[in-house]
Amino acid sequence: MSETKQEIAELCRLRDEIVESYPEKVGRNRKRHLLVKGCDAQPAIDANSRTLPGIITTRGCAFAGCKGVVLGPIKDIVNLVHGPVGCSYYSWLTRRNFARPSDSGKNFLQYCATTDMQESDIVFGGEKKLMQALREVKETLDPEAIAISATCPVGLIGDDIASVARDAEAELGIKVFAANCEGYKGVSQSVGHHIACNTLMENVVGTEAPDKTTDFDLNIFGEYNIGGDLWNIRPLLERIGYNVISTYTGDASIHDIARAPAAKLTLLMCHRSINYATQMFWDKYRLPWLKVNYIGFEQTAQSLREIAAFFGDDGLAARTEQVIATEMERIQPELEHYRRRLTGKRIILFVGGSRAHHFQHLCEELGMEIIMAGYEFAHRDDYEGRQVLDEIKDSGLSKVVKDLQFELEAGFKPRLSEAEVSAKQAELEHLMKYEGMIGDMSQGAFIVDDLNHYETGIAIRRLKPDVFCSGIKDKYVVEKMGVPSRQLHSYDYSGPYTGFEGAITFARDIDMAVSTPTIRFMTPPWRQADQDNESVNGKEAAHA
């Protein structure tokens, strides 16, 4: 969308209005998180900073990012949560990470295991109970490994879970590792992703070698198989001729993650949660990564072409074109149908640390107009691109977990030399590069970081979107205001949304949201006249 100067000026005024309607301190804080493209001379956004206490945010905590997002989907391990019962309970099957049993026949995603700390554990320490719980998990469930995740009180009472993990590993004869992802760390779930990546790097990655390698070995990283997303992509890659060494962590086996350094290229979907891992893989194994996007049929096609270009093999390139042509032909009739129905629909995307960017392309491919977008827990590089990384000053709050520094591992022979990777970088737009969301957005786009309930209400009333895509906590808030909403974290129990077929599934779901007859019964016939007379201001007063 390209807005006129006047429209951009109006959005600037709206932004200022929002800022001014807050108490002064809050307004000053929020101003840095609200950006209208084309409004400020130097567009920059504040991100990954603390949400002010008392603001209704959708953000979660470090535990949610570590156990909930990254470690949770690993299927053949038991994720043992050390803490009171709630954290383990809430992160049990709630992210729709699908998995089939691993080669060893194991899948523990249906199990929720916790030390269920009681007051006496808080007072006297929980290490003994944790050790006993590890023994019981091994004896009862017999997993391939056990990951321990800490919740808030663990760090405060000083339980040394890493040392318990070492003792347990020696005693039980399986890998046991621990993540200190106490919920109060950092400003959102984001820091938990970092902790999980570090934990896997220090304990798992590189500890096994694959049985076989091929010329076309890939890793699929930052893809969690939510609603089966991975299963729309992996078969396409295999049809083209790639050999997938490891996923990370959708439908993942802990053994595959251990073998991941053997790949030639890592595909990175969710930049926010996994760029720590890809950076460490580069430092330690000179394993390059390619930023891909499987959301949107054009995006998927472009990513597939770029992967093939990386390998530079004619057979791969030909099969890539075949797959794209076959898939496009298959979806074409439905695609046209939905394009006709969705063209011109105005959409707000507020989701994730990468998804608000991923989904923009698909929405545009379907003819929709993105009027506002933002992330819940992203950093500035997800907005502005990795070139700002050097600029981001590590504050005590936003950077509680340090990047682990690795040298190239002695004796490890990278599949490609640095010179070869550099040469490919010159040709490939997304090889070890990420430009962020803002660059892809039009002038006049409204960008909001850590959107809160109050601003959601204003966005709904003033920008009047046709559909609002966010998460479960926003969904019914928005619908109760009369605007349809779809969840882009868990896809409202639908999906997968990746690849060619996924694009159609998404289009069908958005079409359903904007065309369902149900919401039209909202106003009873005897109220119709009142509604016509009711001013927008009246509604706002009722809301405030």
Add this chain to the structure above:
Amino acid sequence: MLDHTPQEIRERSAVKINPVNICQPIGAAFAAAGLRNCMPHSHGSQGCSSYLRTQLTRHYREPVMGTSSSFSEDTAVFGGGGNLKQAIRNIIAIYKPEVIAVHTTCVAETIGDDVRSIIDAMEKSGDIPEEVAVIAASTPSYVGTHILGYARMVESMVNAFATADEDTKKQRINVIPGFNAEPGDIREIKRILALMQIDFILFPDTSDAFGAPLTGTAGLYPEGGTTIDELRQTGGSRATFVICRDSGELAAAALERKCGVPAVLLPTPVGIADTDTFIMKLAEITGSTVPVELETERGRLVDMMHDAHPHFHGKRVAIAGDPDIVSGMTSLAVGLGMEPVHILSGTRSAAFERESARLLQDFPRANAVNGGDLFTLHQLIKNEPVDLLLGNSHCKYIARAEDLPLIRIGFPISDRANLHQFPVMGYAGAARMVERIGNTLLDRLDRDAPEERYELLL
């Protein structure tokens, strides 16, 4: 499905697997949402508020509000007082509540934040204007469960607002619905009270917040909910009826202590027998007579139960969930001629102990597990199979693994819509359960019948 659950039961002392209870904060936030214009506030890390709002939203498919003190490392080291003050100031300025209901979390309790004195100081210094009430409950996640969280938040409502009123002891009663009384149940209880012409104050009234109409005009706070004024008047009522004992007992006892309002603790009115007890006690305490409409409704229920009794009789059932709802459903099952084989409460409860002893006296072989998990329930079922399972959505995995029909009851139900809008309590709720359970068993009979025995008449 749950392929790694062995049949052999070995004692576990340290790991809980597949819990059927949550921690205190969600109960406290849920209770707070039953007050008019109230902001539930979680004094702890952001995840606590985020997770509990998500869980409640998934169950109710309704907006669920809540704020957080957004703890960080320095809060955990230096204490959460500063964050709480900042949060309260922001909530008042931006969300303009009448009440802020603060509950604590494991992190706040571990570092020893004294929430009450922080609030008192703010009240004294004028940081909290007079028209805003801030109440607080101590709800560490490592003590009790979500049921205790509800109980303590309701207790704090009594402590903050209830006022003794000797002159106006009325016919009016108080009703505390409890964590397991869904909007459909609360509306049913109100209907019964209206039919019996009994004046009442029901608190906290979560039926509007979690059963709101879709009008397109919703604001921050849902319509309805119990008002502060009503809470004040609870001290002048004739008695306090507790619908779910484990979640209402504390507040009822506080009202008795503070204002001399006697507590009436009865089994949860699920099934005909315990609804009878409830109605009789209502009549006894208020002097109201049972109207003919209610008697006819009861008669119709008996007729339905009797007409369908061959479908139920002798069927073996397992029931899991929160103590009051499991006891209630056990009573209902026994009343239908079913055989309770395993009943399991995730929350350890003295009332559950007593209730299960009472309800299972004719079933000496039945297992009653007080404070167990679904892993144990599954193992019990593997050892002593059942025909039917009653429980929350997590039970669907056991149901599939063992090929059992599942009747969804309790919390959370995250894979079926709108169940909370209909009652399981009262005669109307019992009638609905009779229909649901009976026809589910018949569906199963049809599914499993060989072609030559697939019948038109059942």
